[in-house]
Amino acid sequence: MKRFVHSVWKWIDDRLGIVELVGPSMKHLVPHDAGWWYVFGSATMVAFIIQVVTGVALAFSYVSSSSQAYETLLFITNDAPFGSFLRGMHYFGASAMVLMVGAHMAQTFLFGSYKFPREMNWASGVLLLGFTLIMGFTGQLLRWDQNATWSVVVAAEQAGRVPFIGDWLARFILGGNTIGGATLSRFFAIHVFLVPALIFLFVALHLRLVLRHGISEPPTAGKPVDPKTYRQKYAKLLEKSGHPFWPDGAWRDFVFGTGLIVVIVLLALLVGPPALDKPPDPSVLNADPRPDWYLLWYFAVLALIPARLEGYVMILAPAVIGILLLVAPLLNNRGERAPSRRPWSIAVVVLSVITIGSLWIAGARSPWSPNFDPVPLTPQIVGATSGPVFKGAQLFQEKACLNCHLIEGHGGRRGPELTNIAAKLTKNDMTIRIVNGGVNMPAFGAMLKPQDIEDLLAFLQTRKIQRP
């Protein structure tokens, strides 16, 4: 039996040339000390494979029609066997892909692996990062709930700022003049065919380049990259101490990749897929569009940048960052690779993580958004059941002050907290602010009667923390 199987395999391999095709790639030599730092690239690939497999499975039931997509998602989530699990896998697989591509990029940058002769490895990786983020955004839209439809409008508005062709781009994103039948199907085509095809293409290129130039050896301080001698030194290193990728180098990739899959499976089982929002009815306006977590930091950027810089940040910043990342190896493709000799590289990575992390936290809290359902002030907080203070408290809630201001844990965070405002502002100061407003506060002078203002002031003047 064994001989028969062997003979069949030999026949198949002879006709297809599998060993000839794959063998050299599997057996190519890699530096013996390429350790756990090198697993993030293959982990990104693992996450992408999960996305392909779960995505194809979901496509068996998903209908990319504006009228039916939401219903098919309800079916997948609530009725289809393993549907909720697969959606969860697809969501956490996407999250893993974003995280792993980020980790892979940071490691490559810190190790100086983008330097000669691997400049194009880096550039193709940068494009793959961009494709991954596009997949993340378009994937969120395929949920085709209320959040998704309004996110399309937000994307169109941003594209509209591009000089000269902005309006065309916006109409292209919308699939016409309004949200409608053409909107979802084009995002489906982009998410399922166009961008995955590009990812396959660039992954193939990326892997081809990895094989062509070899896996970079871990950096050593005092051993700078010199394009004139690097290739010879690298070849000697492999000749002297390299070991075959399969299995000596690959086992770590398999261990880490398996761990990643286990984490994704557990999250899909225990946390489940992202909840569906309300149906995608553009005439229902109680919507609160938010991107998925991996773009929350950008949501925060749009809220925090000064208005006069907004358009430039929105359009130019991604373009400048993208171009800088693409050309980074051309600007600095030689010299030291060790992070200890390139402290600025550590600073860049740490600063990027801190910036994106801080923006992410800000985006998750989004204090700039009004609270449309504030918990009403209790009688204990108001401190009166009649008279000007009581009336002022009622006005404070009716006139939507509570939507933006926090008092003893109740209300919004759009404006300053007013729990102790009486200790900070005089009655006159408060009057000026209420009547004239400010950058982030409407002027209520024309909307309130003088008596209303007096009542409001009476209430606000009681907002003082009593020190024991």
Add this chain to the structure above:
Amino acid sequence: MNESNVNHFQPCHTPTPKEVTRRRFFETLSIALGGVCAAMLGVPVVGFVIAPLFRKMKDTWISVGKTGDFGIGKTVNVPFPDPSPLPWAGITAKGAAWLRRESQGQFTAFSVNCTHMGCPVRWLPNAELFMCPCHGGVYYKDGSVAAGPPPKPLVRFEVRVTNDRVEIKAAAIPITTKL
């Protein structure tokens, strides 16, 4: 079983100038045909994909209710059907506007899209303010900017009263802000 699968493409002699010319002709022909094929495929594909850019919105007046349905000084959300939906648009073949009755015969219709990022603004009737849930833009009842990042007032739709019915002229989602 163990057959050789190696092909050999070794030129058997040095090409003559005539052969070089012939070979160059074949190269040019093949590349040109490739270009023609790409154009035959590309032009309709690109045209098909970007067609929505050129789809014009019909000038359609849509009735949103009788005049008596709207109280003077009140602002309400008026949903309306997309005048030219694609057959499979389903629930998305709808739009909405904020309609304000200013006086007996005067109505104002606002786009529901915040001029900052297009998010749907909400009307807070007691405060008489429109508020945006995304980045905190606020507008007064006349649509002018009251606070926050919106660079422009709410876009207005054309509105008219015909035979005691309030009609709004369907319009595209306003792409309001430029660089």
